[in-house]
Amino acid sequence: MQAILSVKNIVKKYSNHTALDNVSIDIPEKSIFGLLGPNGAGKTSLIRIINQITGPDSGEIFFNGEKLNAKHVDHIGYLPEERGLYKKMKVGEQCMYLARLKGLSKKDAELRLKLWFEKFEMKGWWNKKVDELSKGMQQKVQFIVTVLHEPRLLILDEPFSGFDPINANLIKNEILELRQKGATIVFSTHNMGSVEELCDNIALINKSQKILDGSVKEIRKRYRTHTYTVSFKGSMIAFANTLWAGGEILTKHTEDDINHVTVKLNGGNKPNDLLGAVLPIAEIISFNEIIPSMNDIFIQTVNQTLTVAGTQSNLTE
Numbered sequence: 001m002q003a004i005l006s007v008k009n010i011v012k013k014y015s016n017h018t019a020l021d022n023v024s025i026d027i028p029e030k031s032i033f034g035l036l037g038p039n040g041a042g043k044t045s046l047i048r049i050i051n052q053i054t055g056p057d058s059g060e061i062f063f064n065g066e067k068l069n070a071k072h073v074d075h076i077g078y079l080p081e082e083r084g085l086y087k088k089m090k091v092g093e094q095c096m097y098l099a100r101l102k103g104l105s106k107k108d109a110e111l112r113l114k115l116w117f118e119k120f121e122m123k124g125w126w127n128k129k130v131d132e133l134s135k136g137m138q139q140k141v142q143f144i145v146t147v148l149h150e151p152r153l154l155i156l157d158e159p160f161s162g163f164d165p166i167n168a169n170l171i172k173n174e175i176l177e178l179r180q181k182g183a184t185i186v187f188s189t190h191n192m193g194s195v196e197e198l199c200d201n202i203a204l205i206n207k208s209q210k211i212l213d214g215s216v217k218e219i220r221k222r223y224r225t226h227t228y229t230v231s232f233k234g235s236m237i238a239f240a241n242t243l244w245a246g247g248e249i250l251t252k253h254t255e256d257d258i259n260h261v262t263v264k265l266n267g268g269n270k271p272n273d274l275l276g277a278v279l280p281i282a283e284i285i286s287f288n289e290i291i292p293s294m295n296d297i298f299i300q301t302v303n304q305t306l307t308v309a310g311t312q313s314n315l316t317e
Contacts (some may be wrong), residue, residue: 003062004029004153004184005050010059012045019045020056021208027153027186027201029064032179034195034202034216035188038302041205043188044081047155051078063153074103077151081158081188085130085138092126095145102149109148116144120170135162143171147178154178156187160194172198192295204298206305216294223297226265227290228274231258234282242277258285 003026012020020042027033037043048054050061052073061068063075086094092113099109117123120140130138139162147154159175160168175185175198189195195202196216203213212219227250232239236259240249246269251262259282265274275287292300 002029003027004064005186006062007046007050008060008062010046010049010056010061012042012049012054012056018208020049020205022059023205023208023210024059025203025210025213027184029184030179030182031184031200032175032198033184033186034199035186035205036195036202036298037205042208043205044157046205047078047157047186047188050155051076074149075152077146077149077154079142079146079154079156079159081161085142087131088129090126091122091128091130091133091141094130095141095148098145099148104149112148113144116148120144136164136167139163140167143174147174150183152183154183154185156185158189159187160189160191192293192298195294202294204301206302211305212297212301219297220291220294223292223300225290225292228263228265228271229260229286229288229290230263230274230278231260231285231287232278232282233258233285236261238281239278242281243274246277247274262290 005025005027007023007025007027010020010023011018023042023046025046035043035046045054049056050068052068052070063072066072089097095113096106096109099113100106104112117126122137122140125133125137125141130141133141143159146156156175159171163171172194175187179185187194187198199216201213201215202219204211214222236252236254239259239261243249243263245266247263247265249261250264253260263274265271271287271289275284278284
C-alpha cells in the first residue's frame with residue numbers, strides 16, 4: 001500500500017536532549033495508524049514536525065511523494081492533546097472563523113457545520129460561549145473544526161480524552177467512517193484497547209527511537225508465546241502425565257467439574273501434538289491460543305529497551 005506520509009531519518013535535538021534519533025516511519029494511505037510510546041518518548045516532537053510547527057535538525061518528510069512543504073498544511077487536520085479553543089468566543093462564531101482559516105468559503109463552512117452540529121446533536125450550542133460547555137462538549141467542537149475541511153491526513157493526539165463511553169464510541173465511529181471515505185488517521189494514545197480496536201498499523205517510539213513498527217495483526221503474531229488455554233473433563237493427573245516434556249502447565253483450576261489449564265508448548269511442539277496426546281484421556285470443552293494484547297507487547301518492548309539501555313550504560317561506566 002502506498003504511503004501518504006514517509007518520515008525519513010528524522011533527528012531533533014533540544015539543547016542537551018535528543019527528542020528524535022534517526023526515526024523513520026511510513027504511514028499507509030487510507031489507514032488508521034497508531035503512534036505509541038511512553039510520555040517523553042518523542043511522539044509530540046514528531047507530530048509538531050509533521051505539522052510544520054517546528055523543523056527537524058536532519059532528515060526529511062514526504063507527503064504523498066512530495067517533500068513536505070507549506071501547501072500541505074491544507075491537507076492535514078491536527079487535534080492536539082492541549083485543546084485550543086477561545087473560551088469567551090461563541091461556538092458558532094469560532095467554528096466559522098477556524099473553517100475560514102482552513103480555506104472554506106462562508107457558504108461551505110455554514111453548510112458543513114450545520115451537518116456536523118446535527119450529527120453530534122449540537123444545534124443548540126451555536127450561540128453558547130465555549131466556557132459554558134463541559135470538557136466533553138468542547139472536545140466535540142474541536143473535533144469538528146479539525147475534520148471540517150476534509151483533510152487527507154488527520155493527526156489526533158489522545159482523541160478520546162475527556163469523553164464518556166458514549167461519546168468516545170461516537171468519535172470512534174466517526175474515525176472509522178473518515179477512513180472509509182479515504183482519509184488517513186494517525187492517532188497518538190495510551191489506550192491500548194483503542195489501538196487493537198481501530199489501528200491497522202502502529203509504530204512504537206521510546207527514548208527518541210523507533211523500537212517497533214508494523215501491522216497490529218503481524219506484531220501480535222510475532223509476540224505469540226505458544227501458550228494455550230484448555231478446558232476439559234477428565235483426570236487432571238492423567239492430563240499432566242500426557243504432556244511429558246512437550247509442554248508445561250502454567251495455571252490450573254477446576255470449576256463445576258471442568259478443568260481449566262494454561263499450557264505452554266515446548267521444543268517446537270504444535271497444538272495438534274497437544275490435542276492428539278490428551279484426546280484419548282479427556283473430553284475437550286474448549287481450546288484457545290493466548291495471543292498477547294497490544295498492552296502486553298507495549299510494556300514488554302519498552303521494558304526490554306530500558307534493560308538494554310541500562311546494560312549498555314553499565315558497560316560504558
